[in-house]
Amino acid sequence: MIEVYLFLIAVAVILSMYRFFRGPTTADRIVAVDIMTTLTTGLMVLFALYYRRAIFLDVALVYAVLAFVGVIAFARYMEGGL
Amino acid sequence: MSIASIIGQALVLFGTFFYVLSSLGLIRMPDVYNRMQTATKSATLGSLGVIIGVGIWAIGEVGSYSWIPKTLIVAVFLLLTNPIAAHALIRAAYKSGVPLWEGSIVDRYKEAESSLERVEEIKEKLEEPSRGLR
Numbered sequence: 001m002i003e004v005y006l007f008l009i010a011v012a013v014i015l016s017m018y019r020f021f022r023g024p025t026t027a028d029r030i031v032a033v034d035i036m037t038t039l040t041t042g043l044m045v046l047f048a049l050y051y052r053r054a055i056f057l058d059v060a061l062v063y064a065v066l067a068f069v070g071v072i073a074f075a076r077y078m079e080g081g082l
Numbered sequence: 083m084s085i086a087s088i089i090g091q092a093l094v095l096f097g098t099f100f101y102v103l104s105s106l107g108l109i110r111m112p113d114v115y116n117r118m119q120t121a122t123k124s125a126t127l128g129s130l131g132v133i134i135g136v137g138i139w140a141i142g143e144v145g146s147y148s149w150i151p152k153t154l155i156v157a158v159f160l161l162l163t164n165p166i167a168a169h170a171l172i173r174a175a176y177k178s179g180v181p182l183w184e185g186s187i188v189d190r191y192k193e194a195e196s197s198l199e200r201v202e203e204i205k206e207k208l209e210e211p212s213r214g215l216r
Contacts, residue, residue: 008098015105027114027175034167035108038125039101042132049136052144057152068163075170078178
């Protein structure tokens, strides 16, 4: 049953990839990247249950922290402060 | 199939539904600001559902309660940082000059800036005669 949810989240990631490649401005692409990182965090947590390994939850936490820092850095760069 | 598995699966299904809705909003909306609005809100709710749902599902599936604190930490962290990231991004998009959609009619940020400028002008006018009196 987990495979169905994994497939649904993969569909969501592919749909937001459309906005990443299409997006007319830089801000659109960064918004798409932000949403893709959030989706990937959920995907990692589901993979932890799929492989029955609790250690993968830590991977998801570290990935969430790094994605947050990355998005903040991109925002500062767009604003002209970096 | 225990009760914890059923509750967890329901939460995960709820979360994935909102994930798909958020990416649909990312495609459908006409503007950076509208896209950010729809996508971030529903992605935050969806990740809460998925992550806490996995924690509850693991009680029935793996048989261990140690998943719940970890999943709660990840969920609370996402709940705190997602709005901050969205706010910083939208602010940067506005300041770098991304235009609003032509159908949007209210721009409170511009109104607030122009009213602040007017307040400054009135203050300068009020200070000039007081200098003369002194």
